[in-house]
Amino acid sequence: MRTPHSALRSARRSARPVRLLAGTLLAASLALAGCSSAGDRGGDSAKSAAGAEARQPGAADQGAGAKPTRRAPRLAPSAIIRTASLTVEVKDTAKALTQARTTAESAGGYVGEESTSRDSDGHERTRVVLRVPTARYDEVLAGLQGTGRLLERTAKAVDVTDQVVDVDSRIKSQRASVNRIRTLMDRATKLGDVVTLEGELSSREADLESLLAQQASLKDRTSLATITLSLSEKPVHKAAQDDTPGFVDALSGGWHVFVTMLLWIALALGAALPFVALAALLTLLWLRVVRPRRSRGGEASPTTTAPGPLPQARPVPDSAREGDRD
Template identity: 65%
Template sequence: AKEAAPGSAGSGTGSGARSGSRATAPPKLTASIIRTASLTVQVKDVPKALEEARTRTENAGGYVGNETTTRDAEGRERTRVVLRVPVEKYDEVLAELEGAGKLLDRSAKAEDVTDQVVDVESRITSQRASVARIRELMDRATKLSDVVTLEGELSSRQADLEALLARQASLKDRTSMATITLSLSETPVKKPEKKEEGDPGFLDALAGGWNAFVTMLRWLAVVLGAVLPFAAVAAVIVLLWLRVVRPRLPRRPRPASASASAPGSGSAASALGPLPVARSAPESAPARESGEED
């Protein structure tokens, strides 16, 4: 019996140690993960694909968030919508959205926030205990000054507690509901290839000539518009020259004409002397002599 005592004691000690180790073992935590995904899908009909995405989300227990719809320069519609779905249905809904059309881009992200969740829960527990202590002190306070001081402290600690509760709610929402940002764009319509054109006909030539004529008139109008200011200035300068400047200029004397110089020709001739006489006169002298003899 004495030998059994140490054994029993030892067995008791061992069982106590094992029970103590179980008591001090940290509790198993559930991972808290924030899941987000972004999809860009090309579809034939954007409104129809958007309605199907809404239906899938609501059937999964989620809801539709922000939505933006635009149109590009070619008139194609683009829609961006934020979907919130439960984490349990996240993979299923994501696969359905990817198969709605041609997948152009996909990105997924998983952020582990387990430490933040545990920290916030611990701080909330401590803050609640602190608020309870302040309230107990207020119940025991007898002086007005102590009551006023405790009320200020209570308000501050309650504000901190409300901030922690709001953060806890945000983490719970983000970890329980996954966020999927879906971008839908229309499939570009292929333009028909141009057929090879044959030889141009009369109408084609007429249209080409008319286009060339219109283009020429357009260029003439442009040139006229560019030259018109300079032409107006030149016309004003010429008009001023003819009407104002030219009449005031001194006139030059006119050169003497042939008729005007006739009266003075005698004086000029007398100054130069007699004109030479023709030498044919001496040849007529014998003829006169022969006449006299007869």
């Protein structure tokens, strides 16, 4: 008869081969699953690589030695205000002005302002403001410098791209706001709402017109450059032999000095004439009025003189005294 202990031992012995077999089957199944997943990953990677290669049409060409084609990034057009100032010395101002006007008009520009003056020596000086397209700015500037001898040049460029973009964006928003107010006015039924919306519409339309004016000004200044040209006549120098003064030059210089001296004397007399006239008037008043009155006043009231000292008695001599005694 088997005891319980012996039965338990026999059960444990029979369970060991079963466990071993189950572990072996589990390990084999895990190995097969890892191989299949690795194969799937390799196939997926190959498919992705093939798809990426198919998406790059120039990949095969690059492998064959062809250069890759790259597109340059599109940049926003810049808005630049260009201004310049030139001072040129010329022999003939009128001729140089005509040449400058022709240069500007040939480039598609125009003359904005012009003024001409003449100095004390008779030399003309002309100032003209030219507006030319920005694309022809450098060409026109070089042509204007060739009209004579360049004395002074200044140039300035200001980038206002941000300002242009900001104004354009504000105009777009303001137009949308005006359209919304108009839509609300069409839907309004009360008179008070209509009046309020009309006032708001007028205010927003005024803001829109101001922004449009700024946009037009920026467009004008960025599309057309401003060049200020100053033309002055070249002074005529005398020949070397004429520099030595002669008798006629000395006579002319002496006469000029004499006339200048007379002019200064006349100016001095003219400046002193009011004072001389005033002094003469005061002297005349003194002689005709004040002095005669003082003379008549002295005759009417004579001055009294103080009495002098009394005469003193002379001493009697001694001889006379003795004769009186006798």
